[in-house]
Amino acid sequence: MDWAYQSSFSIEGGNFENAGKASIEIKKILKNLKISDEILRRTAIVVYESELNIISYADQGVINLSVTGDKILISVDDVGPGIEDIELAMQEGYSTATDRIREMGFGAGMGLLNIKNCSDELQIFSEVNKGTHLSIIINRMERES
Amino acid sequence: MNLAFLVDKLELRTACCENRLAREVQGGYVGDLLSDVIANSKQGDVWITRQSHQNIVAVAALREHAGIILALGAEPGADTLNKADREGIPVFTTGLSSFAVAGMIYSLMNTQ
Ligand SMILES: Nc1ncnc2c1ncn2[C@@H]1O[C@H](COP(=O)(O)OP(=O)(O)OP(=O)(O)O)[C@@H](O)[C@H]1O
Numbered sequence: 001m002d003w004a005y006q007s008s009f010s011i012e013g014g015n016f017e018n019a020g021k022a023s024i025e026i027k028k029i030l031k032n033l034k035i036s037d038e039i040l041r042r043t044a045i046v047v048y049e050s051e052l053n054i055i056s057y058a059d060q061g062v063i064n065l066s067v068t069g070d071k072i073l074i075s076v077d078d079v080g081p082g083i084e085d086i087e088l089a090m091q092e093g094y095s096t097a098t099d100r101i102r103e104m105g106f107g108a109g110m111g112l113l114n115i116k117n118c119s120d121e122l123q124i125f126s127e128v129n130k131g132t133h134l135s136i137i138i139n140r141m142e143r144e145s
Numbered sequence: 146m147n148l149a150f151l152v153d154k155l156e157l158r159t160a161c162c163e164n165r166l167a168r169e170v171q172g173g174y175v176g177d178l179l180s181d182v183i184a185n186s187k188q189g190d191v192w193i194t195r196q197s198h199q200n201i202v203a204v205a206a207l208r209e210h211a212g213i214i215l216a217l218g219a220e221p222g223a224d225t226l227n228k229a230d231r232e233g234i235p236v237f238t239t240g241l242s243s244f245a246v247a248g249m250i251y252s253l254m255n256t257q
């Protein structure tokens with residue numbers, strides 16, 4: 001397989017000062033790779049919501065980005081509390097965000113759903129008190145809408 | 146319709162990026178929940194919000210908004226303005242409500 005691009009970004013839990021920094025960097029990289037606007041939009045949303053969930057809930061995490069000729073692969077790993085009931089967490093409006101997090105405009109309970117809506121494939125694995133893993137594929141060929 | 150026109154018509158105060166007011170405004174979005182805004186706003190929108198926390202800048206940068214209008218007297222902190230400056234996202238303030246700002250922009254867009 002010939003990689004067009006591959007890189008990792010570490011995210012520190014609780015650090016809202018740098019929130020979105022990795023996502024902005026990833027978007028700039030993809031823009032340079034001439035990814036189309038719509039794929040760029042979907043990837044930016046997926047990465048942003050993943051980054052913010054690490055910052056909001058986990059101790060630390062990594063976002064891995066790989067771009068091939070026809071796919072964007074994003075894998076997200078964190079060390080943290082994990083998600084007990086993934087089905088519940090996926091529901092719009094479900095959130096365990098603290099008041100402090102809500103005051104900043106997070107905690108709508110939409111993040112995981114945004115990730116799902118913007119992905120062509122999504123897998124979530126989580127183990128309580130260990131961490132969470134997301135595996136996301138976005139096809140570079142635009143889907144019919 | 147560009148940002149300078151909105152600043153003039155709505156008497157907005159420009160808090161960041163005075164040099165970028167030629168940017169075109171394609172539409173608008175009102176929201177205070179970042180996950181809602183990132184998913185439902187569009188490129189070229191002017192984003193109207195009461196959130197003034199520094200996290201708004203990343204959302205506007207990722208969605209390529211024309212600018213952010215902080216409604217109802219919300220004031221951006223220095224950290225918000227530093228980030229906005231770095232990303233080149235114009236930020237405006239006004240005492241008007243989000244409803245009033247949206248209504249005025251909507252009617253300006255439809256009479257242009
Ligand atoms: N990486 C994670 N580690 C632990 N819990 C998580 C993680 N990601 C999500 N969750 C849990 O799933 C819930 C729903 O997440 P989701 O991203 O959909 O919404 P939110 O983060 O609460 O709000 P929003 O993303 O809209 O700002 C969270 O409130 C949290 O309880």
Ligand SMILES: [Mg+2]
Nearest residue numbers: 052053111112
């Ligand atoms: Mg979230």
